[in-house]
Amino acid sequence: MSSRFDTVVIGGGIVGTAAAYYLAKAGKRVALVEKGRINGEQSSRNWGAVRTQGRDPSEIPMMLDCLKIWRSIETELGENIDWRQQGQMRVIYDDAMRERSESFMPIAREFDLTTRLLSSSEVADLLPHYNAQDCRGALFTATDGNAEPEKVAPAFARAAKRLGATVMEFTAALSIDVWNGVVAGVASEQGRLGCETVVLASGAWTSRLLKPLGIEHPSLWVRGSVGRTGVLPIDMRKLVVWGKCAYRQRPDGRVNIAVAEDGFHDLMLDSFVHGFKFLPLASRNWRNLRFSLGKPMMRDLMGEFADFTTHRTLDPQPDWKGLKRAAGRFAEEYPSAGLVHYERAWAGYIDYMPDELPVIDAVGRPSGLFVAAGLSGHGFGLGPIVGKTIADLIAKGRSDYDLAPFSSQRFNRS
Structure with missing residues (x-):
């Protein structure tokens, strides 16, 4: 070589x-x-x-x-690679989400995106088996997609x-x-x-x-968790959806459900070195940011993360409590799916910047x-x-x- x-x-x-x-x-x-x-x-x-x-x-x-x-x-x-171009949807349930969705529309028009605001009935038409009882509409971009x-x-x-x-x-x-x-x-x-x-x-x-x-x-390491269900008796048209949780249906009928809106940060030495630069971001998202003090800090103090041969693959524990809540919220949106059980779950560390x-x-x-x-x-x-x-x-x-x-x-x- x-x-x-x-x-x-x-x-x-x-x-x-x-x-x-x-x-x-x-x-x-x-x-x-x-x-x-x-x-x-x-x-x-x-x-x-x-x-x-x-x-x-x-x-x-x-x-x-x-x-x-x-x-x-x-x-x-x-x-x-399971590429599907069937859209991204952010479901609106409250005034705060409607305000956030409407604030993106000037940007969408500036760049001539396909993004538009949907009514609750249009959401129900796009999402078979979805319970639109509490839905107030959605932000939908038809040309967005997903892959595996x-x-x-x-x-x-x-x-x-x-x-x-x-x-x-x-x-x-x-x-x-x-x-x-x-x-x-x-x-x-x-x-x-x-x-x-x-x-x-x-x-x-x-x-x-x-x-x-x-x-x-x-940057700080922010832990994100995802679970995968068995095959569910519903059809979501393979969209990526942010509703009461975030989810994507795979071509095989299984659904990946993510712990959305909740950033989970495992405190480490860099948390204190760079943390002040994240204060504006944390102040805007304080309801959705959680902290954990445990094994990652001990490993960092022992110098494990300074040795690139110690952790060949970062494989943090998924947030099982968050995944359980997400499964419950998904079941509220799709009652015909029945009980939602995870076949497997995983987590990963996101390289997150202050802005x-x-x-x-x-x-x-x-x-x-x-x-x-x-x-x-x-x-x-x-x-x-x-x-x-x-x-x-x-x-x-x-x-x-x-x-x-x-x-x-x-x-x-x-």
Whole structure:
């Protein structure tokens, strides 16, 4: 195996695998290193939503182009990823949710989105078996969609390999080598990998890889939980829906139900280092933010999370109480589904930023370092275009988008 590459991509989630694919497609010699298995962490553990609805305006131009990628992705990658373009819906039950929904409509009109406000009867028409008794309407975007998170990043990785990329699983990147202010390589478990550029797409681990370089990435790990039911006797048209909980029906009839609105943060050392930067976000969402002090803090104090070989795959415990509440709320919306039992459940750590926007940046110093992380719980749908954007920055030296809102330096500005 060659130990010299044009680019080393660190992180085997959807962003890292997409970046490796588009770089290889551009003719670059690429190595993708992942400390565990490809798609082992949050990229396989999210809801599967691919949405323009509810996004920050700075993300929407990228997301609109990303929808074009999603529509042709199965043909391009040559694999089935359960892509469905049947919409995203946010059900309205109270005045606060109506106000939030209406506030998005000027943004939707600005970008000519298909988003519209529905009446309760229109919601019932779109969602067979749904009990619309308490419904006051919904925010609906017909052109949004969903795909299976367990399938997408592995499909990108396999496509990258077919184009000549080297994919190295169970290979931790230990550090980024810098010489005279320029990236020179990556120290990995399989030895040093020389390169001219590095893409850091390592999700929750990003801040720990950047810290030795003196670069701050003020993110916190927010735990999200999802459960999967058995096959239910209902038809939801394969939408992604936010109602009293969040859910998505799979092609096999099973339903993924998420603990929505409740951010669960396991307190660690970074909670106290970066926590003050999250105060505005926490003050806006204090009803939906919960804290836990337990094993993650002890492991952090013992230095386990500083050693990238200790936890090959972050596999936190799901929030079973939250999942039980979510199942009850789902049953209120779909009484004909009967008792809702989970066949399995899981949790993942989201790399969450204070302003809920990602970092997509060519870091000025060291030269040759590119960061694509901090996607704050809405990165699955945006992941392919983030990977492509980073590849364009490297292969073409430019991007088609205004990346100023995603600068890595935005939290250090006075």
